[in-house]
Amino acid sequence: MADVSERRTIPVPDRDSAPYWAALANGQFLLQRCRDCGHWTWPARPICSGCHGDDLAWEAPSGAGEVYSWVITHQPYAPDLARIVPYTVALVRLDEQNDIMIPGRFVSDVEIRQGLRVQAAPERVADDIGILNWKAAERPAAR
Amino acid sequence: MTDTSRFPRSQVAIVGIGCTEFSRDSGVGVFTLATKAAKAAVADAGLRLGDVDGLCTFGVNDSIAPNILAQALGIKSMSFYVDQFYGGSVSLSMIGQATLALSAGVADCVVCYRALNGRSGVRVNGSGGGAGRLPWDMQFKVSAGYIAPSQEIAMAARAHMLKYGTTNEDFGRIAILSRAHALDNERAMMRTPMTMDDYLASRWIVDPFRKFDCCLETDGAVAIVLVRADRAHDLPHRPVLVQGAAWGGGVTVVNNGHTDLTESPARPIADRLYAAAGLGASDIELAELYDCFTYNVLSQIEGYGFAEPGTVPAMLASGAFDRATGSLPLNTHGGLLSEGYIHGLNHVYEAVEQIRGDAGIRQVARHDVALVTGQLGYVSGYSSAAVLVGA
Numbered sequence: 308m309a310d311v312s313e314r315r316t317i318p319v320p321d322r323d324s325a326p327y328w329a330a331l332a333n334g335q336f337l338l339q340r341c342r343d344c345g346h347w348t349w350p351a352r353p354i355c356s357g358c359h360g361d362d363l364a365w366e367a368p369s370g371a372g373e374v375y376s377w378v379i380t381h382q383p384y385a386p387d388l389a390r391i392v393p394y395t396v397a398l399v400r401l402d403e404q405n406d407i408m409i410p411g412r413f414v415s416d417v418e419i420r421q422g423l424r425v426q427a428a429p430e431r432v433a434d435d436i437g438i439l440n441w442k443a444a445e446r447p448a449a450r
Numbered sequence: 451m452t453d454t455s456r457f458p459r460s461q462v463a464i465v466g467i468g469c470t471e472f473s474r475d476s477g478v479g480v481f482t483l484a485t486k487a488a489k490a491a492v493a494d495a496g497l498r499l500g501d502v503d504g505l506c507t508f509g510v511n512d513s514i515a516p517n518i519l520a521q522a523l524g525i526k527s528m529s530f531y532v533d534q535f536y537g538g539s540v541s542l543s544m545i546g547q548a549t550l551a552l553s554a555g556v557a558d559c560v561v562c563y564r565a566l567n568g569r570s571g572v573r574v575n576g577s578g579g580g581a582g583r584l585p586w587d588m589q590f591k592v593s594a595g596y597i598a599p600s601q602e603i604a605m606a607a608r609a610h611m612l613k614y615g616t617t618n619e620d621f622g623r624i625a626i627l628s629r630a631h632a633l634d635n636e637r638a639m640m641r642t643p644m645t646m647d648d649y650l651a652s653r654w655i656v657d658p659f660r661k662f663d664c665c666l667e668t669d670g671a672v673a674i675v676l677v678r679a680d681r682a683h684d685l686p687h688r689p690v691l692v693q694g695a696a697w698g699g700g701v702t703v704v705n706n707g708h709t710d711l712t713e714s715p716a717r718p719i720a721d722r723l724y725a726a727a728g729l730g731a732s733d734i735e736l737a738e739l740y741d742c743f744t745y746n747v748l749s750q751i752e753g754y755g756f757a758e759p760g761t762v763p764a765m766l767a768s769g770a771f772d773r774a775t776g777s778l779p780l781n782t783h784g785g786l787l788s789e790g791y792i793h794g795l796n797h798v799y800e801a802v803e804q805i806r807g808d809a810g811i812r813q814v815a816r817h818d819v820a821l822v823t824g825q826l827g828y829v830s831g832y833s834s835a836a837v838l839v840g841a
Contacts, residue, residue: 316592316593316594316597317593318589318590318592318593320589321586324590328593349590350587350589350590356707376605376606376609376612376711377605377608378601378605378608378658379654380655380656381653381654381655381656381657382598384595384597385595388595388597391595394595396594396595396596396601396605398605398711405709406707406708406709408709408711409590410590410591411594412595438593439593
């Protein structure tokens with residue numbers, strides 16, 4: 308686990324978003340889903356992004372998606388990022404809903420490309436806080 | 451969609467502009483920068499500080515608030531103020547909001563300003579991981595090491611490359627164009643020529659962006675004075691009318707409902723802006739487009755209706771945006787990429803000089819109608835723009 312005091316990239320949850328980060332700390336990728344219309348909502352919101360209803364539950368999506376775009380960051384924008392540059396952030400479109408695109412560190416050795424199938428890979432970074440990384444759903448090509 | 455044609459078209463004029471030196475180290479605080487720029491702008495307008503009764507500013511890092519600047523300027527009771535959180539995405543909403551206040555008669559003389567020690571003080575890039583007020587949605591970005599505007603806009607740039615075959619060299623042509631326009635601008639921080647080899651040799655910041663795809667970090671301030679148009683004609687300079695302005699929503703990665711990051715987030719702002727102004731893209735004679743990164747310019751050329759998606763690279767190669775010979779002179783001062791980063795208000799300054807005909811060696815031939823824009827809508831989900839017209 309990273310030293311929290313050095314991490315500027317630890318999310319700062321509030322009471323609306325805490326369940327999302329706490330689930331990731333426990334290895335679970337959960338999103339809000341509307342009990343009325345079935346629409347998924349990300350990031351955490353007070354009401355459903357689809358029907359604006361109030362009855363949201365935290366549910367596990369498949370965690371599968373595909374890479375839409377990506378950037379490779381060379382500039383160390385925060386002290387804890389200086390140790391990992393260059394690193395790749397993938398913007399991943401979820402299988403469940405095409406308007407949910409979530410950025411996360413891409414943590415596989417597979418060469419990244421648009422359309423690459425990926426899977427959610429939660430990482431615990433503090434007691435009640437996890438972050439969402441993405442790993443390739445396929446293995447690296449044999450060398 | 452709201453009928454923005456009810457915008458108070460041409461009822462308000464920019465009558466004064468002022469700025470400080472743009473540098474890497476101002477040696478003074480932002481309070482001093484803002485005060486000096488405001489004084490210069492009011493003097494340029496031929497007005498007195500006692501005439502000012504409204505102050506508008508914005509900022510995401512260091513900033514000086516209207517109530518503090520009012521004390522220095524001797525404004526005992528302001529009639530109107532705006533102190534807006536966020537950066538270049540809201541730069542032109544200052545002009546728009548001042549225009550509404552003036553046309554409604556709730557203020558008589560408004561100064562819009564932005565002062566920052568963006569290099570020696572609080573550097574803007576990476577602000578998402580730093581101190582100060584953070585947008586609520588930043589927690590969903592910082593957790594990915596996705597904390598700087600450069601990253602989010604590079605993400606959209608990559609998507610454009612994948613969809614249209616746009617290349618790094620296309621982005622390079624925008625950087626080179628801006629540098630060429632800065633060479634003879636006495637305000638510009640970067641006045642040495644740039645070649646494609648220079649561009650391609652610059653280091654990666656956030657692939658697909660290199661150093662020269664990224665704007666400068668600057669200490670400085672710009673101030674803009676506005677009054678109702680009927681009063682402008684008695685003042686020293688050609689009045690620059692706010693023909694139209696628009697501000698509103700753009701696209702962020704946490705803004706559900708958008709599925710294609712290559713669709714220019716400037717498009718909905720453009721539609722509202724042109725309706726507000728009663729003009730269209732073909733009426734625009736010069737454009738000062740918010741260029742915190744090269745790709746922003748490309749996307750705005752598409753979004754403001756100057757080119758079909760995917761066709762900007764050919765226009766760049768043909769010189770369409772060159773100041774002296776192009777059909778649409780663009781970022782005639784060198785922009786944020788090569789003049790300096792005053793969060794977009796320096797674009798307004800340049801547009802006013804051009805419309806007045808006071809741009810000297812940089813003066814463009816057709817200079818009556820200018821488009822000036824803020825950040826096109828990524829990152830914050832806000833955007834803003836105005837059409838300025840010479841009276």
